[in-house]
Amino acid sequence: MTVHKDPNTNKWFYSVRVENVHGEKVHKKKRGFDKKKDALIAQQKFLETYDTEIEAQYTFREIAERFMQYSNGRKKETTIYNQNNLINHILKLHR
Structure with missing residues (x-):
């Protein structure tokens, strides 16, 4: 800039x-x-x-999926599991 x-x-x-x-x-x-x-x-x-x-240009689903992919290998396995379950639950509510 x-x-x-x-x-x-x-x-x-x-x-x-x-x-x-x-x-x-x-x-x-x-x-x-x-x-x-x-x-x-x-x-x-x-x-x-x-x-x-x-x-x-992005939907919430696309942003959430990119975040879940980004998190793999960067966080502990249990954190990823809990985070992905929470995101999937939110995505199911907003269908």
Whole structure:
């Protein structure tokens, strides 16, 4: 997350690396701001909306399944067992 001044145009731009829905890192850039403050505000707005767009694309079931996969090998076996039972119970209630 950086804000720079383009030496060729004397305009400000922001540059951000974010993760898309597929887990890939992508580079986003927007140019043409007259003031550094404008670029910073636009960058902040972009980051706020980008996070909500990604979250809106996933269902609770998908997030829960990814979390259960993530937990395997990172936690104790009994913790994983209890956590997965709780998540499965919640998923059954919300069908």
